[in-house]
Amino acid sequence: MIDLKLVIFDVDGTLVDSQADILEAMRTAFAAIDRPAPSREAVLGIVGLSLPQAMGQLVPDATGAEHARLVETYKDRYAALRRTGGPGSSPLYPGMSGLVQxxxxxxxxxxxxxxxxxxxxxxxxxxxxxxxxxxxxxxxADDHPSKPHPSMILTALAEAGVEPADAIMVGDTTFDIDMARAARVRAIGVEWGYHDAASLTGADRVVADALALGSAITEMLEIAP
Structure with a gap:
């Protein structure tokens, strides 16, 4: 019987540098409710949260209708950018394509x-x-509570048929690390994403590039070369 391992990746800030699309979609969303867009730092600070929770943190004084419009406008603009922008507008980080393969x-x-x-x-x-x-x-996010609730990881484990001890979560934010901890899964933080690497203190490892990430995954999961 094969001893299966599972590597779970966050996307934005971990696999893909999507900040240009995220910032543009956020500018469009805030323009739709006649409010100034938040700063780049504020927007990147909430990347990883589900959109309703993210908008709630960015503009806690907005009405329910305004929050709903922010979410829907953001989704529409982001989808449009993905249709027209191609891979160049949200590129994979260096080395990540080879690592995934x-x-x-x-x-x-x-x-x-x-x-x-x-x-x-x-x-x-x-x-x-x-x-x-x-x-x-x-x-x-459509199917789960927002990070850092462990629901996403627990469902991924169930679908893959893998035990928590045989899985790793890879992410760039404190939300990813806290989610992994809540699911009793080990975590690797990456330095190239949207949260300061110094904040990823709960991770089992923090790595600086895709090569180091591959080595950490192989060692922690005891994957044969």
């Missing part, structure tokens, strides 16, 4: 995603980058 080629390694994106947003991004075929389980 190498892990996928391992006989006992399964790959998953846990993201604050909607299903529509994730599918558009994955299709534009040609990534969909590599992942056996993809968990999105």
């Amino acid at each position: 190498a892990l996928h080629a391992s006989d006992n390694v399964l790959l998953g995603i846990a993201t604050g994106k909607s299903r529509r947003g994730l599918d558009a991004l994955m299709d534009s980058l040609g990534l969909r075929r590599f992942f056996v389980t993809t968990q999105v």
Whole structure:
């Protein structure tokens, strides 16, 4: 019987540098309710949360109707950007394409995603980058409470048939690390994302590039070369 392992990736700030699309979609959303867009730092600070929770943090004084319009306008604009922007507007971070392919080629390694994106947003991004075929389980904000609730990871484990001890969560934010802890899964933080690496203190490892990430995954999950 094969001893299956599961590597779960966050998307924005971990696999993909999507900040240009995120910032543009956020500017459009705030213009729709005649409010100034938040700063880049504020927007990137909430990346990873589900959109309703993210908007609530950015503008806690907005009405329910305003929050709803922010969410829907953001989704529409982001989807439009994905249709027209191509892979260049939300590129994979250096080395991540090769790492995903190498892990996928391992006989006992399964790959998953846990993201604050909607299903529509994730599918558009994955299709534009040609990534969909590599992942056996993809968990999105439409179906779960926002990170750091462990629901996404627990569902990914169940769908993959893997125990928590045989899984790793890879992410760039404190939301990812806290979610992994809540699900009793080990976590690797990446330095190239949207939260300061110094804030990822709860991670089992923090790595600086894709090569180091691959080595950490291989060692922690005891994957044969």
